[in-house]
Amino acid sequence: VSKPTVHDIARAAGVSLATVDRVLNARQGVRTATVERVREAVDRLGYVRDDTAANLARQRSYRFAFVLPDGNSQFHQALRAAVSEAGMSAIGDRITVTTRLVPEGDAHVIAAEVALLDPERVDGVAIMAPETPPLRDAIAHLKERGLPVVAFVSDLPNSGCDGFVGVNGRAAGRTAAALLGRFAAGSGEILVVAGSLQSRDSLERRHGFDAAMAEAFPGITVLPTVETYGDGDRLADILSAQLTRRPAIAGIYSIATGTRALVHAVAPLRTAGRPAVIVHELTPFARTALIERQVDAVITQDVGHLARSALRILRARRDARPTIAAQERIRIEIILRENLP
């Protein structure tokens, strides 16, 4: 009662191993009648390909390149660490990962770096970068050469990528709103703070946040975004001014980078957990802030999951196989002090 192999199929269908292999891998050059005969044998015997044997024979190796921003925020660091770790533990599966760091804002340098990827030496690419015309061109160029490309963390909806590994920004913003609206008991004012509001991600979050607030918490007023441009002192000044001048402020939402400065500025002004504070990305800093009750909730995504998922998708694309959708969907996670992993 052991599992049927290609030999069994070949015998049952009265053909050779090679022919079985051809229909199994949808190669051409087989008569339709023969294809049918093999197909029939396959599902009569309940054949399933042994992937480990297949991989062994295929001798295929997967060289994947990640293009990541060189930013030195804790989130960026965690992301790079996760990619590198996923790469390490995937080496047993014949996959090797290389990472190219690119300057965060420079569209041309990024595009140039992507264009530099040699389809002879790379089997797939994951890119985390803002979508720009030069980048689109560079990606199109890679795809012409048959390279699978996935958007990583930030979506690239108009670049014809083979997939997006990350979360929906609007939904993430909506989630923050639902939580903060309740934490603020449905009334008062909300301060939204951003290191800078340039990125598409922040904008999407902001849209989702505003929409959900308007729908579910009409009693809440969301104030215009405070942008800090990385200036911690300026932020501290603004915040203390706002918080004393506007006693109705019931919640603060750190929508993008700059969480650290924000928390440092707000923490000394909080009393009995008010105003409520919600931030993005479970970095070491955010974890500490959660434990010390300086932050009430963190909306995050699992960087390990992101990295492993990108690898699985690239490999599947490379093998022209489908992926398990449910396993690859990245969750928008809500972390409180109590369910900290």
Added chain:
Amino acid sequence: VSKPTVHDIARAAGVSLATVDRVLNARQGVRTATVERVREAVDRLGYVRDDTAANLARQRSYRFAFVLPDGNSQFHQALRAAVSEAGMSAIGDRITVTTRLVPEGDAHVIAAEVALLDPERVDGVAIMAPETPPLRDAIAHLKERGLPVVAFVSDLPNSGCDGFVGVNGRAAGRTAAALLGRFAAGSGEILVVAGSLQSRDSLERRHGFDAAMAEAFPGITVLPTVETYGDGDRLADILSAQLTRRPAIAGIYSIATGTRALVHAVAPLRTAGRPAVIVHELTPFARTALIERQVDAVITQDVGHLARSALRILRARRDARPTIAAQERIRIEIILRENLP
């Protein structure tokens, strides 16, 4: 520059394949000097064994058995579906999964079923059942025969299992408390409802819930548990009586089974989302209730992740390999309407 193989090692050490295999697998019958020579070659060339090839040659297959309760709640159904699905997609990795359903409460029948598992025909076992003396004995018996056993969903801390795949019940209860306390704005009364409060899981959740409430929300009173024993009408009566008699009720926590009856009873009595309702396990029913705003949050665990993790751990144990701890940690997930997967 390709990865070295046993052949390379054999050549470098001036011995045969078989000898290399012997020292690689720590088999005896090799002169110490030879062992040394091979060892030297191994780490000079940086050899790492190709596990898939090894498993292929070894013809190793993994037959894993899941012992699951036959309960017909949606959570139980989802769990069984997830196990079966994980089994399906693991068959390419030489893993075959069988499931034995056991009556939920009957310690002796469960133990008997576990004792029935034949170490000749099964390579590992995952068990979801309450911990009882007969079950402990049955597990001890399996482990004597060298079978890996993991506790699934419910921990079996005193049975000497090789691992636990699931979440910490106290932490789950704490999470519910943190959320419900805030949703209730920190004051008022909380009703805790349970289909029945027998199970260890419910007790752990309740302990965590009470502890976290007392710590963080002194202004909240948690009322004694209402047990319903599956009687929906009785529950509806109790709830409507309580809710009219006690206007201070600000939140309801469905701690275990019986969510369905609870939501049906409470929904018509809710106004403007008060009292807040939190339940466990993201079943199809809970999902609908979330969407229709009859429930405010669901504390859950990913059943697909549970099943796949159990499989990975059993396989690793069987191969005497370590597991990636971070990947196997099951998260306590908080699901709102906005971050519904």
Added chain:
DNA sequence: TTGTAAGCGTTATCAG
């Protein structure tokens, strides 16, 4: 104590 050779279940390269 060591070596030889035949697999494991696929895929790939040739001829026919």
Added chain:
DNA sequence: CTGATAACGCTTACAA
């Protein structure tokens, strides 16, 4: 269009 036949990297009788 189809079929032998040789890999892939490792394990494992069986011999020496």
